[in-house]
Amino acid sequence: MPELPEVETLVRELKPHVIGKTIHKVIIYRSLPILPLKPGKFIQSVESKIIVDLTRRAKYLIFHLKPELYLLTHLRMTGKFLLKNHLKLPGKYHRLWFHLGKQKLLVFEDVRCLGKMELATKVTISQKLSRLGAEPLSKKLNISYFHKRCNETIRPIKAVLMDQSKIAGIGNIYASEILFKAGIHPERQAKFLNPLERKQIIQTIKLILKKAIQLQGTTVSDFRRVDDKSGRFQNFLNVYGKVGQPCPKCAQLIQRIVQYQRSTFFCPHCQH
Incomplete structure (x- = not known):
């Protein structure tokens, strides 16, 4: 399972490529058990949103969207985000495609489908995040x-x-x-x-x-x-x-x- 350093690595590598990009289209190739929402509701909530920031909390990637919405992703055992140019067909383990324009594609791939995504209008209302302890690299861990x-x-x-x-x-x-x-x-x-x-x-x-x-x-x-x-x-x-x-x-x-x-x-x- 990716731990803090792996998730932090993804955040740092993804940021230059996704900040300021609009999610023009979302294609879901497998929703369960990754998404808690029905596919249509998830697509409706995320499409046309702009990615204004990408941060990390523990092992979660947090996409900050505008208008205000947060996409929280936990990779679990085999989840990963990949940046691709335009693809005609999905890979065997591609679960979601986020089209970012100019043939840029953010792919969520998960062999075992254990990864989780959830939407929140505020980060502070996420029950999963509220239960987390101190960040290891923060001053709180003293x-x-x-x-x-x-x-x-x-x-x-x-x-x-x-x-x-x-x-x-x-x-x-x-x-x-x-x-x-x-x-x-x-x-x-x-x-x-x-x-x-x-x-x-x-x-x-x-x-x-x-x-x-x-x-x-x-x-x-x-x-x-x-x-x-x-x-x-x-x-x-x-x-x-x-x-x-x-x-x-x-x-x-x-x-x-x-x-x-x-x-x-x-x-x-x-x-x-």
Whole structure:
């Protein structure tokens, strides 16, 4: 699933091509389960709108439309936006086409059809966004905020990092990498981490995510940028997906465990 760095990469790459463009025509090749509205209603609401901005909140892309309307998109497992010149026929997994004029096409592609789109007249009224926690790269994620979030739970620290109501945008890949870099075992209970360990985790969150954004995200399976190219951070992963391989720090073998039905990768020697 695309995480914060992948979605931020898409936003940055899409922006120069879509800001100021009018959505002249929308073609829906598959609406369910992507759209909550009936296809005709969605088309009527979006066509003729101008894209005035494109932002990100956690793992959501937010298209700011004029007259005032917001198109919120969550890519889930295999969703992606691609920029294409005029196409005569849709690709096998094309779900929506947004015609932006001058033969420019914004394509939403989704192999597994798990992506979601919704419309809102105001971003603040979106229930999905209102439930999200602090942005990892914002000033809100500070020592005071993190202390409170850790002290209110005895869950493992990896589960806390992936809890979108506490910290929004971190998924399985980056949670494993953050904890390795910070030297914290993923099964440690958040409540019992000491202040120095918590500070180290916050600093590492920001460091890892900034580097991943700089390298256009991580491609380990489905993520592609708007030009259909891969990200590059996968070349710098230390533990994720590397079970049985030597730790880059101590050479002991990376281990894998399952937490909350998700794989966790770590070094038993370097992470305490």
